[in-house]
Amino acid sequence: MNRLEQLKSSGNKAFVAYVMAxxxxxxxxxxxxxxxxxxxxxxxxxxxxxSDPVADGPTIEAAGNRALKQGVTLQKVLEELKSWTFDIKxxxxxxxxxNPVLKFGVERFATECGKAGISGVIIPDLPYEHKQLVQxxxxxxxxxxxxxxxxxxxxxxxxxxxxxxxGFVYAVTIKGITGSRDELSQDVKTFMQKIRKKSxxxxxxxxxxxKSSHVDMLRDDVDGFIVGSAIVEAFNAGKIEEIxxxxxxxxxx
Amino acid sequence: xxxxKICGLKEQQHVQAxxxxxxxxxxxxxxxxxxxxxxAAELAKYVPIDTDKIGVFVNASLKEIEDTVAxxxxxxxQLHGDEPDELVKAIKVPVIQxxxxxxxxxxAKLKRSLADYVxxxxxxTDYRGGSGNVFDWSLLxxxxxxxxxxxxxxGLNPGNVHAAIxxxxxxxxxVSSGVETDNRKDTxxxxxxIKQVKDDSVEQTxxxxxxxxxxxxxxVPETLMKAVKELEDAYNEVKEDPEFHKEYHHYLSxxxxxxxxxxxxxxxxxAYGGPxxxxxxxxxxxxxxxxxNNAIGQALLAMRMGKRKIVAETGAxxxxxxxxxxxALFDLDCVIFMGEEDIKRQQLNVFRMKLLGARVESVTxxxxxxxxxxxxxxxxxxxxVEDTHYLIGSALGPHPFPTMVxxxxxxxxxxxxxxxxxxxGRLPDTILACVGGxxxxxxxxxxxxxDKEVELIGVEAAGQGVDTDKHAATLTxxxxxxxxxxxxxxxxxxxxxxxxxxxxxxxxxYPGIGPEHAHLADTGRVEYRSITDDEALAAVISMSRLExxxxxxxxxxxxAEAQKQAKQMTADQILVICVSGRGDKDMATYAEKLExxx
Numbered sequence: 086m087n088r089l090e091q092l093k094s095s096g097n098k099a100f101v102a103y104v105m106a107x108x109x110x111x112x113x114x115x116x117x118x119x120x121x122x123x124x125x126x127x128x129x130x131x132x133x134x135x136s137d138p139v140a141d142g143p144t145i146e147a148a149g150n151r152a153l154k155q156g157v158t159l160q161k162v163l164e165e166l167k168s169w170t171f172d173i174k175x176x177x178x179x180x181x182x183x184n185p186v187l188k189f190g191v192e193r194f195a196t197e198c199g200k201a202g203i204s205g206v207i208i209p210d211l212p213y214e215h216k217q218l219v220q221x222x223x224x225x226x227x228x229x230x231x232x233x234x235x236x237x238x239x240x241x242x243x244x245x246x247x248x249x250x251x252g253f254v255y256a257v258t259i260k261g262i263t264g265s266r267d268e269l270s271q272d273v274k275t276f277m278q279k280i281r282k283k284s285x286x287x288x289x290x291x292x293x294x295x296k297s298s299h300v301d302m303l304r305d306d307v308d309g310f311i312v313g314s315a316i317v318e319a320f321n322a323g324k325i326e327e328i329x330x331x332x333x334x335x336x337x338x
Numbered sequence: 339x340x341x342x343k344i345c346g347l348k349e350q351q352h353v354q355a356x357x358x359x360x361x362x363x364x365x366x367x368x369x370x371x372x373x374x375x376x377x378a379a380e381l382a383k384y385v386p387i388d389t390d391k392i393g394v395f396v397n398a399s400l401k402e403i404e405d406t407v408a409x410x411x412x413x414x415x416q417l418h419g420d421e422p423d424e425l426v427k428a429i430k431v432p433v434i435q436x437x438x439x440x441x442x443x444x445x446a447k448l449k450r451s452l453a454d455y456v457x458x459x460x461x462x463t464d465y466r467g468g469s470g471n472v473f474d475w476s477l478l479x480x481x482x483x484x485x486x487x488x489x490x491x492x493g494l495n496p497g498n499v500h501a502a503i504x505x506x507x508x509x510x511x512x513v514s515s516g517v518e519t520d521n522r523k524d525t526x527x528x529x530x531x532i533k534q535v536k537d538d539s540v541e542q543t544x545x546x547x548x549x550x551x552x553x554x555x556x557x558v559p560e561t562l563m564k565a566v567k568e569l570e571d572a573y574n575e576v577k578e579d580p581e582f583h584k585e586y587h588h589y590l591s592x593x594x595x596x597x598x599x600x601x602x603x604x605x606x607x608x609a610y611g612g613p614x615x616x617x618x619x620x621x622x623x624x625x626x627x628x629x630x631n632n633a634i635g636q637a638l639l640a641m642r643m644g645k646r647k648i649v650a651e652t653g654a655x656x657x658x659x660x661x662x663x664x665x666a667l668f669d670l671d672c673v674i675f676m677g678e679e680d681i682k683r684q685q686l687n688v689f690r691m692k693l694l695g696a697r698v699e700s701v702t703x704x705x706x707x708x709x710x711x712x713x714x715x716x717x718x719x720x721x722x723v724e725d726t727h728y729l730i731g732s733a734l735g736p737h738p739f740p741t742m743v744x745x746x747x748x749x750x751x752x753x754x755x756x757x758x759x760x761x762x763g764r765l766p767d768t769i770l771a772c773v774g775g776x777x778x779x780x781x782x783x784x785x786x787x788x789d790k791e792v793e794l795i796g797v798e799a800a801g802q803g804v805d806t807d808k809h810a811a812t813l814t815x816x817x818x819x820x821x822x823x824x825x826x827x828x829x830x831x832x833x834x835x836x837x838x839x840x841x842x843x844x845x846x847x848y849p850g851i852g853p854e855h856a857h858l859a860d861t862g863r864v865e866y867r868s869i870t871d872d873e874a875l876a877a878v879i880s881m882s883r884l885e886x887x888x889x890x891x892x893x894x895x896x897x898a899e900a901q902k903q904a905k906q907m908t909a910d911q912i913l914v915i916c917v918s919g920r921g922d923k924d925m926a927t928y929a930e931k932l933e934x935x936x
Contacts, residue, residue, distance in 0.1 A: 136704065136835040137821060139716045140559040146703065158833035183557060184820045188834030192431055210557045210820065214547075217341075217360060218388040221414065221432040225454055237564040237723060245339065260561060261721035 087227050088176035088204045089128070089252040099127040099253075099309025100335040101289055102316050103180065105148035106131050107157030109320065111165055117320060122175055124329055125336050127309065130207065131166070133159050133181035140182075140209040142264030144314040148321065159185045159194070166201035176204035178231065183211050183218075192222050199226035205252045207231045213246050231255050236276055243283065253287040255311065256280055258303075263292050264314045269299050277306035297334040310335050340503050341510040342535045343392065343489070344517065344528055346371035352523040353384045357549065358532045361390035361510065366398070366406055367418065370521065371514065375409040382410050383860045386549035387818075387825045392416050392434065400428050407431055416457065426452045434489060445481050457489040457512060478506050485509060496530040503535065511535060548737020551860060553853035556736040558823045562716075565723045566823075570738045572643050577745070582638065589634045590749065593667065594624045600757035600914070605884040612904035613767065613911035617887070618754050620778060620918045627890060627919030628750060628778040629660035629731060635746035637664045640727035647671040647726040651715040653680055653708035653774070654845035654892065655687025656919055657731030662696035672696040675714040678706040680844045687923050705838035708774075708848045712822050732775025733852035736823030740780075740852050747781025754914060755785050762912055768793040768903060771916035772895040773866065774810065774846035776855040778918035783864060793865070796855060797899040799841035800868035810839035812851040813859045813866040821849070827856045842871035842927065843891035845919075869895040875931055877901065878921065890919035891927065 102121045106114050114131070121129055134149035134157055141149070159181060166177070179198060186194045186208065198206060206228055211219065216230060223230050229252030234243055237260060247254065258273045273290075281288045290303050291311030300310060312331065319325045344356040345363030348371060356362050362385055364378040365371045373381070382391055393412040395403055397419035406412060407430075416434040417426065426433050435453035439445060448456045458478065478488075488508040495516030502511060517527040547570065548554045556566055576582040590596040598619040607615045620628040640648060648670050652658030658674040665672035674691055678700050681688050691698050704710040712734075719728040728735075733743040758766055769786060771779035773796040786792045801809035809815065816827035821836055829837045829849040839849040858864040869877075874891055877898035882888045889897060893916070900915045907913060921928065 136837075137709065137713050139713050139822075140561075140720070142717075150703075153835065158835075160833065182820075184828070184830070184836070185834035187819055188817075188830065188832070196430070209559050210823075212556060212558065212560055212563050215388040215555055215557060217390060221390070221454070225432050233560040235559075235561045237561055239564055239567075242563065248339075257561060260723060262717050 087229060089229055097127070098304070098335050099287065099289060100125070100332050101128045101130055101291070101309060101311040102126040103130040103132055103311065103313035104320065105145060105152055105317055106133060106162040107152030107155050108148040108317065109151070110155055111157055111161060114162070114165060115169060118173070119171060120325060122173065125332050126175065127336065128176040128178060130178045130180045130311065130313070131162065133162055133179065133185055135182040135185060138182060140262055142262040142314060144317055145263050148317045159189050163197045163201050166203070173202065177202060178205040178207060179203050180207040180209070183208050186219065191219050195219070195222035195226045195228065198228055203228055205229040205231050207255060209233065213242065233257055234280060236260055236272065243280070247280070247283050247285065250284060250286050253289050253308070254280060254284050256288050256290050256307065257292045258290050259293045269293060269302060274303060274306055277303055281306060281308070297331060300331070300334045340508060340535055342532050343510050343512040344531070345394065345512055346514040347381060347523065348373055348377070349523065350381060350384055351525060352528060353381045355525040355528040356532070357386065358536065359389065361392050361414070363392045363394055363416065363512070363514070364410070365394045367394060367396035375406050378410045382552070384551050386555065387552045388555065390414050394418060397421065400425055403429060417453070423452050439477055442477060445477055448483055455487050455489050455509060456483065457491055459492040476505070496527060496534045499531060499534050548741065550740070550854040551857035553825050553856040554737055554740060555825050556823060557820045557825065558736045559720060561720045562723060565719070566736050568643065572639060573738045573742050576639055576642060585638055586635055590631065594630050594634065595622065596749065597753045598622050600754055600761065602761070603885050606881065609884055610901050610904035613907040613909065613913040615900065615904065616758065616766070616912065616914045617885070618750060618782065618914060618916045620750060620916060621887065621889065621893070621920035625656070625660045625663050626922055627656040627660070628747060628781065629657040630663065631749055631781070632731065632743050632746040632777060633657070633660040633664045633729060636727070636729045636742070637668055637670065640670070640729070641668065643727065645725055645727040647722065648729050649673045649675070649715050649718045649722070649726055650729040650731060651675045651708065651711035652731060653711065653847055654843065655680065655684040655691070655923060656845060658696070658698070659687050659690050659694070661729050661731070662691040662694035665696060666694045673699060673718065675699045675701050675711040675718065677708060677711050678702045680707055680711070683844050683927065684923060686926070707838070708844070709836065709839070716822065732777040733780045733854060734775045734822055734824065734850065740824065740854055743777050744780045744784055744854060747777050748784045750778065750781040750916060751783060751785035754782065758912065758914065765789055765792050766912040766914045767907065768795060768911070769914045769916070770795045770797060770896045770900050770903065772797045772846065772892045772918060773851065773855060774799070774848050774892065775850070776852035778916055780852060780854055782916045787863060794863065795899065795903065796864050796866045797895045798866060798868040799843060799846035799895055800870045801840040801842070803870055804868055808840035809868070810841040810846050810848060811868040812849060813855065814868050816851065824853045826853045827851045827859070842874065842931070843895070845890070845892040846895065867899055869898045873898040878928060879932065879935070887917065888921035889917055890921050891924045893918045
């Protein structure tokens with residue numbers, strides 16, 4: 086069974102943590118994943134650095150550039166994941182832009198992700214229209230291709246995307262790029278309610294989630310939260326323990 | 339949403355007719371529709387990258403299948419013989435296993451298949467691999483097969499496919515003889531079949547658009563999809579609107595100063611010693627280059643869409659200046675992203691933009707050139723998409739940009755065609771234009787694409803040489819990839835990281851190429867060559883002194899190649915060069931690089 090399905094059946098609010106693979110050196114990824122698992126996150130998104138990350142804000146872009154300087158590549162990350170022998174109980178996802186996947190070979194990417202125990206893949210610049218480019222290969226490995234929906238997604242698109250959604254739906258809470266925000270707009274709440282009513286799979290809110298106040302505001306309207314920039318920042322500053330209250334705010338209560 | 343596969347394709351026109359399909363099939367087994375690997379590879383150049391290319395085999399060996407998958411390349415394999423489970427398991431790409439169905443017992447065999455998808459067909463006649471006989475869909479009723487694995491074939495045609503979908507709700511429908519007339523595929527029937535599946539569906543659907551062969555598409559984050567689709571709709575509307583065209587041409591003539599002459603270059607003709615040389619004078623446009631043609635078109639479109647804020651990127655600054663100019667003219671709010679390096683190289687243009695009332699944002703990330711300016715402009719658009727139009731400057735980006743920019747720039751080629759017919763009574767033998775993203779070149783070439791006797795040559799920047807790591811020769815050295823919303827050719831490393839391009843001319847300093855150019859290169863309709871920094875600088879001197887026209891560095895690449903090309907041509911031939919812009923903006927570079935000129 087795909088671990089994302091187990092996660093769905095557990096019924097708790099999910100906390101999906103994003104880490105940039107190779108930020109601070111690829112050898113750190115292992116301890117980061119172990120730390121986050123120990124801290125109680127429910128899934129981990131492993132970001133692959135890319136030279137032109139147009140969906141990302143300055144925090145994640147800077148982390149990606151640090152990783153690229155270390156020579157981190159998609160292949161090296163997958164090799165690292167395959168080498169792990171410690172017990173991973175939670176779903177691991179790969180988040181990558183499309184071009185490194187195309188260069189690596191889509192079929193090879195799916196096979197290697199399968200071997201590395203990946204449960205889901207997120208490709209922000211692969212919209213619904215073009216998902217056939219990778220979906221059949223991921224299907225073959227029982228890996229879920231996670232779709233994004235945003236405040237600007239029209240109702241027709243929303244219906245189409247949700248009808249074929251698998252794993253979970255990544256609901257983008259802001260009009261913009263990734264990065265910590267002070268406030269989330271009120272229409273986000275209505276938007277989440279609308280998606281959740283229609284979605285056959287859990288709805289997780291992401292982009293701009295960095296505070297307990299964001300979590301409190303949306304708690305009743307989503308099935309989980311995705312936190313990226315705040316974690317990347319905390320790891321980079323060597324203050325990852327400061328993220329623990331946010332994890333607790335989601336997973337307990 | 340049921341997918342559509344058009345199977346047994348052998349001709350380019352039929353592959354193109356199937357552009358809205360989700361999959362195309364090539365038959366490698368003995369059949370009247372059989373193709374070779376080479377034929378299929380040629381046809382695959384016309385298949386969008388995200389469309390499945392499925393190879394049909396009957397009892398082929400694993401090696402044969404693997405060689406074919408790699409040679410075309412194929413994305414899926416369809417097996418029509420008595421292939422053993424071991425073979426099904428050994429094939430790396432997704433596998434479709436086909437079954438001929440006569441009875442309920444045959445249906446049971448489907449369920450035991452290890453393939454990713456199962457295809458049901460009526461029993462074959464002479465050849466295996468589909469007979470076109472009508473399959474009794476009711477046989478599938480009450481059988482426990484996951485519809486997500488089911489592909490229905492057998493006697494489908496535009497008239498009955500709807501009923502077949504309602505009855506079986508399959509993953510995909512597959513048609514071959516149902517879209518043929520006299521044993522040959524029929525363009526109209528192919529399109530009608532796809533239309534029946536897609537447009538008559540109860541569900542409203544979204545689908546892919548905007549491909550040139552396998553290149554193009556809309557590879558952008560979901561946040562931008564609404565804006566991109568709205569733009570596509572708005573552009574489709576104005577394309578057919580005579581009022582819009584009238585307005586656009588009004589500004590081209592009254593404000594830009596078109597039409598621009600096609601100047602006979604007498605002294606260049608004599609000096610280069612070959613064909614008659616004509617110059618298409620985009621350098622005479624207001625603002626100094628071809629960029630303004632597109633800026634006016636897009637600004638008028640943005641206003642029609644109710645958007646009064648414009649964001650744009652610029653490399654050399656010519657597009658930034660054109661955009662800032664038009665925004666001043668129409669009182670639009672204007673933000674221009676420009677790489678820090680380019681700001682240093684093009685200080686005069688930066689000041690021009692500011693003088694015109696635009697806000698110029700310096701981009702310090704990455705290589706701090708055009709590629710990074712596009713990234714920042716896209717991010718700005720993502721965050722301000724409701725009230726802002728992204729006025730992209732080249733034939734790049736997600737659909738509809740490459741088509742729209744081409745159409746607005748096609749005025750260059752349309753005028754040239756009319757003018758050369760007036761002057762010479764015939765079309766030119768050769769046309770040259772420089773290529774960065776490729777907007778002046780596609781605008782010049784497009785009206786001549788169907789005129790096969792006209793040789794079209796695009797000239798890229800070879801920088802310090804295509805065998806160094808400092809060049810921008812994307813078509814010469816690039817490989818397939820996705821950047822800035824389109825599948826195209828890219829300069830990238832083995833890990834798929836986009837590399838920095840280099841050219842002395844900031845306007846050609848881009849590691850990608852418009853998707854239509856990538857397709858024209860693939861099919862060989864346009865030939866792409868490259869010119870180094872030094873060759874371009876020499877051409878600047880040559881043209882300045884022979885014709886009294888100081889060209890932009892970008893245009894100088896086309897001129898340098900023209901000098902080479904002229905040597906292989908004769909006096910009764912005609913060569914046209916697109917002089918995309920004038921050299922005023924490059925004076926500082928010329929003064930530095932050509933110091934000591936006498």
